[in-house]
Amino acid sequence: MQKKFIAAVLSLFIVSACATPEETIALGAALGAGTALATGGNVAGGALIGGGAALICEATNTC
Numbered sequence: 001m002q003k004k005f006i007a008a009v010l011s012l013f014i015v016s017a018c019a020t021p022e023e024t025i026a027l028g029a030a031l032g033a034g035t036a037l038a039t040g041g042n043v044a045g046g047a048l049i050g051g052g053a054a055l056i057c058e059a060t061n062t063c
Contacts, residue, residue, distance in 0.1 A: 021058040025051050025054045025055050028052075029048075029054070030047070030050070032047050032051065034046075035050070
């Protein structure tokens with residue numbers, strides 16, 4: 001559980017550096033998939049969660 005939390009926090013820092021909404025969402029999906037792969041989770045689910053989190057970040061103007 002702790003590995004997943006640390007990976008999620010690091011992902012947020014990386015995604016916040018993106019220039020365009022499309023770039024943010026794509027990188028969020030990639031980071032979600034990579035985090036899932038590294039922690040033994042479902043890669044497709046990780047990509048959906050990462051992309052969704054990045055989309056919310058862009059929609060709320062918090063990135």
